[in-house]
Amino acid sequence: MRISLFFITFATSSYMFIMKQTLSMLLLAGMVVVLAACGGKKKSNDIIAPRIVKVQPKEPIRMQPYLDERKVEWIGKTYFVTIGRQPSDSLPMVKDETGQKYVDNVFSLKVSRKDGSVFYTRTFTKKALTQYLDDDFNKTGVFEGLVFDKAEGDYLFFGASVGHPQSDEYIPLVFRLSRMGELTIKRDTQMDSVPEDQVNSNQQATDEDEGV
Numbered sequence: 001m002r003i004s005l006f007f008i009t010f011a012t013s014s015y016m017f018i019m020k021q022t023l024s025m026l027l028l029a030g031m032v033v034v035l036a037a038c039g040g041k042k043k044s045n046d047i048i049a050p051r052i053v054k055v056q057p058k059e060p061i062r063m064q065p066y067l068d069e070r071k072v073e074w075i076g077k078t079y080f081v082t083i084g085r086q087p088s089d090s091l092p093m094v095k096d097e098t099g100q101k102y103v104d105n106v107f108s109l110k111v112s113r114k115d116g117s118v119f120y121t122r123t124f125t126k127k128a129l130t131q132y133l134d135d136d137f138n139k140t141g142v143f144e145g146l147v148f149d150k151a152e153g154d155y156l157f158f159g160a161s162v163g164h165p166q167s168d169e170y171i172p173l174v175f176r177l178s179r180m181g182e183l184t185i186k187r188d189t190q191m192d193s194v195p196e197d198q199v200n201s202n203q204q205a206t207d208e209d210e211g212v
Contacts, residue, residue, distance in 0.1 A: 061165065062087035062103035063144065074151040075179055079119065081148050081156070084108040091125060094142050094165065102165040107146040111156065111177065120181050129162060129173060132187050137162050137171050144170065154179045159188070 069082040084107065091104040104126055111120040126133075126143040133141065141162040149157040156177040163170030172188035 058100060060093060060101040060103050063105060063142075068147070070148060072148070072151050072156070074156060075154065078114045079156075080112045080114075082108075082110045082112070083146055083148065083158075085146070088125075094140055096140065096165060100165075102142050105143050107143065107160075109146065109158070109175075120177060120183075122183070124160075126162060129160070129185065132173055132185060133162055133171055137164075140164060141171070146175070149174075160185075 063085070065084070065086045067082070067084045069080060072079045072081050086106050086108075087103040088106045089103060091106070094102045094104060096102070107124045109120070109122050109124065110118060112118050124143070124146065126138070126141070129143065130138055142165050143160075144163045145159070145161045147159050149159050151157075158175035158177070160173040160175055161170045162173070174186050174188045176184045176186075178184075
């Protein structure tokens with residue numbers, strides 16, 4: 001009987017010891033899980049601000065040069081109209097609001113006869129167009145285009161434009177060359193988006209007062 005009580009007491013003690021060890025291990029494991037979960041969370045009041053990178057202006061941007069020649073029937077004769085565009089580093093550069101620089105252009109216009117003799121020749125920069133532009137386009141506009149339009153009556157017509165680089169904002173101009181070799185320039189009021197009260201269509205320029 002005493003032996004049986006001894007074994008029962010021993011078994012009970014062993015069981016309690018094992019249960020305590022098991023409970024301790026479970027509690028320890030639970031604490032590890034809780035600590036790991038807490039450590040992985042970020043504080044709700046953390047603020048992650050995006051890094052602001054200042055955009056640096058690139059090298060001066062220039063338009064592609066081109067040369068266009070075409071045959072034109074005018075006042076009963078054949079003429080050849082040649083127009084060229086060339087970016088020029090010798091001209092004042094234009095800057096936009098970011099400080100990016102743009103190279104302005106020089107345009108050449110030549111009208112020659114069928115036998116090769118020259119009827120009219122001239123080079124143009126934005127300086128020749130100053131009186132037809134407002135202060136903004138004089139300062140921040142680039143002489144972008146000069147193209148042949150049509151031959152009509154006693155005149156050859158050309159379209160030109162001075163615009164803000166890489167935008168749709170521009171001032172259109174009309175060049176008109178007479179059969180006497182006289183050139184006049186005016187704002188194209190039909191395409192011009194600038195208020196009409198700023199347009200002076202009576203301004204004209206000859207080779208003498210438009211010199212580059």
